[in-house]
Structure formats: C-alpha cells, structure tokens
Amino acid sequence: MEGETSWASHCVENSANDAVELDSFSELNDETDKDVSAVTLDLILPDDLLERILAYLPVASIFRAGSVCKRWHEIVKSKRFLWNSANIFSQKPWYFMFTSSDEPVGYAYDPVLRKWYGIDLPCIEKSNWFIASSCGLVCFMDSDSRSELYICNPITKRCKGLDEPPGPKFSDYSALAVSVNRISHSYNVSIVKSKQVPENFFQWDLSIHLYDSEAMTWATTLTEILTGWRAGDESVICDGVLYLLIYSTGGGGPDSRHGLVTYNLGSRSPHGFLMRSFIQVPCSLTCGRLMNLNEKLIMVGGIGKQDRPGIIKGIGIWLLKGREWEEMGRMPHKYFQGFGELDDVFASSGTDELVYIQSYGAPALLIFDFHHKQWKWSQKCPVTKRFPLQLFTGFCFEPRLEITP
Numbered sequence: 001m002e003g004e005t006s007w008a009s010h011c012v013e014n015s016a017n018d019a020v021e022l023d024s025f026s027e028l029n030d031e032t033d034k035d036v037s038a039v040t041l042d043l044i045l046p047d048d049l050l051e052r053i054l055a056y057l058p059v060a061s062i063f064r065a066g067s068v069c070k071r072w073h074e075i076v077k078s079k080r081f082l083w084n085s086a087n088i089f090s091q092k093p094w095y096f097m098f099t100s101s102d103e104p105v106g107y108a109y110d111p112v113l114r115k116w117y118g119i120d121l122p123c124i125e126k127s128n129w130f131i132a133s134s135c136g137l138v139c140f141m142d143s144d145s146r147s148e149l150y151i152c153n154p155i156t157k158r159c160k161g162l163d164e165p166p167g168p169k170f171s172d173y174s175a176l177a178v179s180v181n182r183i184s185h186s187y188n189v190s191i192v193k194s195k196q197v198p199e200n201f202f203q204w205d206l207s208i209h210l211y212d213s214e215a216m217t218w219a220t221t222l223t224e225i226l227t228g229w230r231a232g233d234e235s236v237i238c239d240g241v242l243y244l245l246i247y248s249t250g251g252g253g254p255d256s257r258h259g260l261v262t263y264n265l266g267s268r269s270p271h272g273f274l275m276r277s278f279i280q281v282p283c284s285l286t287c288g289r290l291m292n293l294n295e296k297l298i299m300v301g302g303i304g305k306q307d308r309p310g311i312i313k314g315i316g317i318w319l320l321k322g323r324e325w326e327e328m329g330r331m332p333h334k335y336f337q338g339f340g341e342l343d344d345v346f347a348s349s350g351t352d353e354l355v356y357i358q359s360y361g362a363p364a365l366l367i368f369d370f371h372h373k374q375w376k377w378s379q380k381c382p383v384t385k386r387f388p389l390q391l392f393t394g395f396c397f398e399p400r401l402e403i404t405p
Helices: 037-044 047-055 059-065 070-076 079-088 333-339
Strands: 094-098 105-110 115-120 130-134 137-141 149-152 159-162 173-180 187-197 200-212 217-227 229-238 241-248 258-264 285-293 296-304 312-321 324-330 346-351 354-359 365-369 374-377 393-397
Touching: 047 070, 047 079, 059 070, 094 354, 130 229, 130 346, 130 393, 137 173, 137 187, 149 187, 173 241, 187 229, 187 241, 200 229, 217 229, 229 285, 229 296, 241 285, 285 346, 296 324, 296 346, 296 354, 312 333, 333 354, 346 393, 354 393
Parallel strands: 130 173, 173 229
Antiparallel strands: 094 105, 094 393, 105 115, 130 137, 137 149, 149 159, 173 187, 187 200, 200 217, 229 241, 241 258, 285 296, 296 312, 312 324, 346 354, 354 365, 365 374
C-alpha cells in the first residue's frame, strides 16, 4: 500500500540481563541505504559517545539503527542506552488508529518523521476495548465483562496481565485511567464503575477501584450514590487527582448535560463528598474527552447549538485552572467541516504538547500543537474506507523504550 510503512516484529523476550531486544525496523517505500561510510566513522567513537548520539534519534530510527551492525545492536538494547534515551529528551506522542470495529488492527502515526507504521498491539483482542495510556504504558480492559486487564508497552511488546478488579461484576458504564510515575516507573490504574440503582433511573451507584503496581493489589477507595448524575467512560489522572466526566440523568437544562468531578487519589476523600468537587463544563457540550498534558487537565469538547444541543457546531479545547476553564483553541471551520454535526462524532487523546482529534467516520487525523497553538493534518493514513458505515477510532501513547509493566 502506497505510503505505508511496517513495524517489523520485535516482541521482547525475557533475557538474562532483562534488556530490551530489538529487531530491525523496516519501511516499504524507503530507498535502501547505499552510503555505509557512517559505519566506518563509528569505529573511532567510544561507546558512551556513540550511545549519546544514537539516543537523540527518534524511536523509529533507533530500531533501524539496531540493524546496522552488531555493535549498534548491542548498544541500543543495553540498559545504559535506555536510561540515556529516556533522560535526554522526550519523544513526541504517537497516535494509534484502529482501522475496523471488530479487530485491533491499525497504524501508528509518528509526528517526528511524519510517517505511519503498521503495528500489532499485544494483549488486546478487539478495537472497542477500553484504553488508557501514560508515560509509555498502555492499559487495556475488555468491553464485555471488564474483567480482563493488561498493561503493556506497545513499542517493546512487554505485557502484563492484572488481577480482576473488585466491584460490581457487570457495570453499565466504566471509565479507565492509568498514571505512571516517571521516576520510579510504578503505576496506578483506576476504574470507575457506574450502575443504575434498580428501578430508579435518577440514582446511580458509583465506585472507584485503584490498582497499585508496587503492592500489586486492588482497593475499592470510594462507593457513593449519585442522584441526577451518572458516571460515563471518560476519566484521566493528573498530578494524583482523578478527573471524571459525569452526565445528567434528566431534570436539568441543556447546560447541565455534562459535569466534572474530582477525586484525590492520595487523600482519598470520604464517602459523600464527590459531588462537592463538582465543576461546571465551559459551555453546552455534545461530548467531552479528557486528557493529561504535562500534568494539566485538558478537555476537548463538541460545542452544541443553543437551540439544538444535540447538534455540534464546533470543537474546542480548554485548560482547567483551579475550578475555571480557559479556552486554548477552537477548531477552524475549514477543518471542522469534515467532522459532521451529530452529537458524538470524534475521538480525541493527547499527551505532552500534542492533541489528536479524529473523526469516527474517516481515517483523517487532525493535530493541535498546544505550544504553538497550531492546527494541521497528519500525513494521510494508508488505510482506505472500505464501506460507508466503517468506523475509526484510536488513542495516543508515548513511544518509550525503557518503561516496562
């Protein structure tokens, strides 16, 4: 397929020194490197200097460098190199786009090299599973029983299964979030479960369940009944605080369709206090997406029309400062035209300084650079739409080599 590149199989096996094992990184349409004089130059460079040079490469180039010669292969799989590459600078986040609604098959976009790569994700069985990511790790939870949970590094393919979480065996709604400590590499996984109280649509049982990777145990940290509101499937952890979008169950006006509540994972607020943290959304939203950009909460939302709140008239990006929202950008009309007007029409996730927005109805990917306040399309995804009702979705993750579950 024109423009397509492929990520060569590079599953990591447990080796004696627990180092990452890398295979070559192949690209279908790149010309074969004809000038190999660089290999001669590297003979005069000491290992520590060569390591630092290679550590400045994008992740995709590091994989290709590992196939140049035995010396480079040994360097890029060493623990010291992984430490150097992690501490020199951070890689820009990639976006993985699913190409069908039934199988977890898709492509990952590298914004540095502006290329798409075919990647096989470990663990996940269907593209409609719950997905959350943080600092190089991605957490998957099955969408049926919500009992299968895995956390993995999609670049190195290292994967670990987690015990079944506590709480209701089947919940009406679930929200998954993960937070990785960038220093210790320990992580927390949170699941918010929401289940309707029998025969009472206005009351919903809500429970928060937290997994600690160091203790390797789950704990139910909060159970509460919400009246007039229910939890959904949007949550994120920023700087030790769990943010959760909640949805009106009726009785309010268009402006109260969505709300936000917070839960401090460190202090673990007691029962009955969740709604005291309620924060109004900035406007009438058709849908909202939460994400962590450098430990700041960002929301991407569909802006509803005042007279027809279920119709989207624009897409905005907001930053939460205290309890107030600051609008950071609004999608220009020339980009918004391709997203449609009906309610919940797009997927969005982000990290570092990039926000990705993708229409469910097409494989086009729009990028908002938070630092430069710029909008731009990614390179065209190699997948083509095969039938009119085919849907697309995806998620964002950091490509890191040194993080393991």
